[in-house]
Amino acid sequence: MLKKVLILLFGLCLWFIPAPEGIDPQAWHLFAIFITTIFSVVFNAFNILVASIFGLVVSILTGTLEPVEAYSGFSDGIILLIVMAFLIAKAVVKSGLGNRIALMMISRFGHTTLGLGYSLMATDLLIAPAFPSNTARSGLLFPIVFSVSESNDSHPNHPSSKDMGSFLMFVSMFGIGLSSALWLTAMAVNPAGAAIANEFGLNIHFGNWILAAFVPTLVSAIVLPYVVYRIYPPNIKNTPEAPRKAKEHLSEMGSLSRDEWITAVVFSFLVLAWALSDVFSIDKTVVAFLGLGLLVATQVFTMDDIRKEGEALSTMIWFAILYTLSTYLSKLGFMTYVGDMLALQLLGLSWPLAFVILVAVYVLFHYLFVSQTAHLLALFGVFLGAGISAGVPPYLLAFMLLFATNFFSVITPQGSSCNILYISSGYIKPQEVYTYGGLVTLMSFLIYMSIGSAWLMLVFH
């Protein structure tokens, strides 16, 4: 109760502080609402659904947002893609196909939980260049992680979730950030960033991106799962018998059932359609709608199954709201204002110091964003420009900010749309992400800024 009161007082104080010169009062009020909403999750005053709903209510009742603006996130393609991916993932699990793929993975890599974590990450890193939507990729990986956890008797919303599932979910979740940083084509906003960098005379393409990225990203991919293993450990670490048992299970299962066949075909179709969606400019969300429609029409996933998936709705509600609040904060000019202020502060600093401050602030800023795309579009140009004026080597700064746009994805639960499936799985609590995601982001920052910077200086001197 005390926490609730303190958070509300904090919000009220912020609200009544006059907006700093140059910031629209409406933007300031929205900032007060948004940051109070986030803090009430961080400090566990309210759960993320309640906090978001109150954020929405206050933004409408105070007239800060019009109802039609405040509700707009609910029809955003990304939000609907997440909802569809969530339901499709459940169908993949229910059909038995998820279990089969999981058993195949366990039979190869299942001696240790850490080994499973690494194998999940390796899979992601390899398939990533074909998936320009990291959200779609999370829709492919999530059901496999889910099935691996279930096959090891680690169940969601249950004490056994910490046995293995929470760890694997977490590794796969932040792994998507790393795989997105590795390839120009692994994340929708990377090419947009390259285009913005181009306006500053930098030529960033598929080839020099992978050259720049592979050293710090692979180091992170090797180090960070082990870090997570220490700070957010699975209760069950060694499962020497698991591969043999998995093989037995597989031979008991026999050949694919009708439902598995249908799911395999639909799933392969989704993989293909998502991979080719940019070439043929097909909307990614409608592909997901079609996939779900086929799975329900063929009774692989039934109406009774959907009736149990209220979690998808609750996730949709909180994510749509946070997404909208952050979008309007950006639209109202709050983000660029702070970016511009920062650029002024950098005048006269040595470039290495300016570089560190810029990247650190860029990463910290992600607490305010509910979309990597929105973050990059709002701030990447501002920060790149400010850094170049301050004498930071342009390629160094550009690549580092582009990598950061991906590796900071787990700094908050809502930091990336591809976190959402993992968090709504019932294996990871939103509050936990603030702690462990924050730590992992810090570690990524340190690796990229040290090894990554050294490598970039070597290659792009």
Added chain:
Amino acid sequence: MLKKVLILLFGLCLWFIPAPEGIDPQAWHLFAIFITTIFSVVFNAFNILVASIFGLVVSILTGTLEPVEAYSGFSDGIILLIVMAFLIAKAVVKSGLGNRIALMMISRFGHTTLGLGYSLMATDLLIAPAFPSNTARSGLLFPIVFSVSESNDSHPNHPSSKDMGSFLMFVSMFGIGLSSALWLTAMAVNPAGAAIANEFGLNIHFGNWILAAFVPTLVSAIVLPYVVYRIYPPNIKNTPEAPRKAKEHLSEMGSLSRDEWITAVVFSFLVLAWALSDVFSIDKTVVAFLGLGLLVATQVFTMDDIRKEGEALSTMIWFAILYTLSTYLSKLGFMTYVGDMLALQLLGLSWPLAFVILVAVYVLFHYLFVSQTAHLLALFGVFLGAGISAGVPPYLLAFMLLFATNFFSVITPQGSSCNILYISSGYIKPQEVYTYGGLVTLMSFLIYMSIGSAWLMLVFH
């Protein structure tokens, strides 16, 4: 399988028929998609969720609608209001308050199922003038109907649903159409209709509306529950012991629990806020969001409870899609085009014939609409103008069309946003509404056109 193929062939034929002169090809294609979607539900080729998803997918992949247009329904205030009302209703039931109110009703009116149906309808007719949103009203009545059914051991998605729940749900659902027809202020679009009628020189206000409406509406309210009782009968008709048992249960329950108290306060707040929302121009949907937020924050309704409410999501998906398809059909001019064509056909007919044709076509047109508001805004003016030119007495026609805008609400499952809670309850199948809702609409049409017309001719001669 044959049905699926036939429906698809029908849709393809319609698609490739050239658009009639004067209709935009895009509007014609959308019409083909929409009507095929509806038919595949009517003829049970697909369930309403699958049919709607395929409708959405086809409309996007063929380029008939842009993705951003096709998804727009998901952020519509009415859709979100339904989702919130759905969850709040579940909280009212879970808290025990719904059960208490239900037991109070049963202890008074519970000797027969028909008696309960009448008492529900009477409640609605009496509270309606204070509720300009019939959707909000459905959010208040639905949990009570649900609890009455549950208290009589009639459970949703279960054979026992037909014992009592299906009947009561159906009576309450179409009862909202009648209560909305009775009062100018019982439905958001009634005043808009009065304003349009004013452009034709007609003065429609609270007083002459109730004068015009009470005779046919009360006759319908007396006759139609009995009609439903015959065509869609409850398996359990007499429960002579129920009132006594209900009283016993009530005394066993003792005084209100913590959860009941909180729910009662929140529920009363909702009643008040919805009733006053037009006076203070408060968004009705945000009131519902606040109500849910309070119930979750106080743990009356928990995250575990929401996890089970996948039905709300599935309802949201199909209703948002149908709503959007219909909205764009109207936006693309399809509706007014057909209305104009009709007006041409009426030239030279006697006015009574023109009157009957106009009202009948106006009612049948509702198969194409997923919103009473959209229907009235698209067609009321066109039909009123055509009828006045054909010599139909203006007040007679205006009132009859305004009443029809309300009593045709159950002609399809998606015919009114206030049907949605009832249909997603698990007591009524969407397909059943096409049959029984169609019959009840026909009966309403006959009562209003005979008794109602005679009364209107007497009063507004």
